[in-house]
Amino acid sequence: MTVEVRDVARRFGGLAALDGVSLSVAEGEFVALLGPSGSGKTTLLRVLAGLEGTDAGSVRIAGREMAGVPARERGIGVVFQHYALFRHMTVFDNVAFGLRVRRQRPSAAEIATRVRRLLELVQVPELERRYPEQISGGQRQRVALARALAIEPRLLLLDEPFGALDALVRKEVRRWLRGLHDSLGITSILVTHDQEEAMEMADRVAVMERGRVVQLDTAAALLREPATAFVAGFVGDAARLPCAVRDGAAHFAPLPIAPVPVALPDGPATAFTRPGEMLAHRGDGEARVRLVRDEVEGPARLVVQAGPAVLDAVAAPGEAFGRGDPCLLSLRGAHVFSAGGARARAG
Numbered sequence: 173m174t175v176e177v178r179d180v181a182r183r184f185g186g187l188a189a190l191d192g193v194s195l196s197v198a199e200g201e202f203v204a205l206l207g208p209s210g211s212g213k214t215t216l217l218r219v220l221a222g223l224e225g226t227d228a229g230s231v232r233i234a235g236r237e238m239a240g241v242p243a244r245e246r247g248i249g250v251v252f253q254h255y256a257l258f259r260h261m262t263v264f265d266n267v268a269f270g271l272r273v274r275r276q277r278p279s280a281a282e283i284a285t286r287v288r289r290l291l292e293l294v295q296v297p298e299l300e301r302r303y304p305e306q307i308s309g310g311q312r313q314r315v316a317l318a319r320a321l322a323i324e325p326r327l328l329l330l331d332e333p334f335g336a337l338d339a340l341v342r343k344e345v346r347r348w349l350r351g352l353h354d355s356l357g358i359t360s361i362l363v364t365h366d367q368e369e370a371m372e373m374a375d376r377v378a379v380m381e382r383g384r385v386v387q388l389d390t391a392a393a394l395l396r397e398p399a400t401a402f403v404a405g406f407v408g409d410a411a412r413l414p415c416a417v418r419d420g421a422a423h424f425a426p427l428p429i430a431p432v433p434v435a436l437p438d439g440p441a442t443a444f445t446r447p448g449e450m451l452a453h454r455g456d457g458e459a460r461v462r463l464v465r466d467e468v469e470g471p472a473r474l475v476v477q478a479g480p481a482v483l484d485a486v487a488a489p490g491e492a493f494g495r496g497d498p499c500l501l502s503l504r505g506a507h508v509f510s511a512g513g514a515r516a517r518a519g
């Protein structure tokens with residue numbers, strides 16, 4: 173199913189949870205909504221699911237305008253982190269639930285066949301007689317997914333579905349879920365504030381800020397060409413360095429970092445550098461190495477006290493450092509945004 177959101181607004185009292193959000197998702201695509209707490213991710217998902225109304229704008233799913241279409245008629249599967257399984261029902265009954273409340277209810281035999289097929293699909297066929305508290309968090313998540321898939325949705329909405337899982341299980345479940353998305357050929361939208369998760373799972377990532385999608389792109393494009401300073405600061409673990417552009421170079425004083433050429437007009441600016449883009453060189457600079465972490469491969473990673481700032485850096489090729497050594501800092505690359513909004517890549 174395609175999803176077309178155009179200029180949707182949703183206010184709660186004086187607060188604009190969604191403030192003219194637009195988003196296009198293609199058939200079969202996996203898109204992650206990534207953004208800080210309160211940026212409107214869950215509200216947008218609830219609007220798509222039909223659980224939340226809108227004050228303006230339009231939502232079309234599979235080309236059909238959704239205004240006035242109730243949630244249960246949208247044919248959408250939803251998995252919320254807090255949308256727990258029914259505790260008093262077995263795994264089997266939880267998965268059967270969506271089929272039993274359907275207007276055209278299948279026969280009991282058909283429901284049983286479908287439920288068993290779904291439990292096979294999510295790889296927990298042996299659990300059908302258990303109750304939710306008798307299975308693990310990862311298994312519960314799989315059962316919640318089976319329940320969402322029972323109605324054979326063409327669109328799957330996932331709101332922080334891995335939040336309750338520990339790191340190892342989380343990694344495994346998300347790989348498996350991405351594989352399932354591919355094999356079913358459905359369209360999926362995942363809400364997360366974990367950028368590693370968004371980038372690993374999704375074809376494209378929609379970065380949300382204050383009720384809007386500010387950039388919708390592949391993970392590689394978000395890192396290579398962040399559209400705004402907010403995106404540059406939010407993705408890729410970037411350090412934020414205030415600077416001033418003068419005569420075609422960004423200057424970092426009072427930070428002891430060498431100026432770097434950049435094609436921007438003179439004036440105040442902000443540079444964003446990712447770990448690995450800040451190089452430490454041997455030399456009698458103002459910066460001091462505070463910590464050295466030797467890597468199995470590649471250069472040592474350093475934590476450097478640079479004037480008032482503590483920065484992550486890597487040792488320049490062929491150079492070695494000890495704790496307390498003085499060093500000089502330079503940037504191999506940075507995204508620089510001038511106060512006026514112009515942007516350029518330095519280095």
Ligand SMILES: Nc1ncnc2c1ncn2[C@@H]1O[C@H](COP(=O)(O)OP(=O)(O)OP(=O)(O)O)[C@@H](O)[C@H]1O
Binds near residue numbers: 184187211365
């Ligand atoms: N029912 C509601 N009533 C009042 N305010 C609400 C309601 N639902 C959401 N909000 C507010 O709207 C804003 C967006 O909330 P939303 O849950 O969509 O953000 P989010 O990006 O999903 O955040 P998080 O990552 O913390 O879940 C927040 O400021 C929130 O407090």
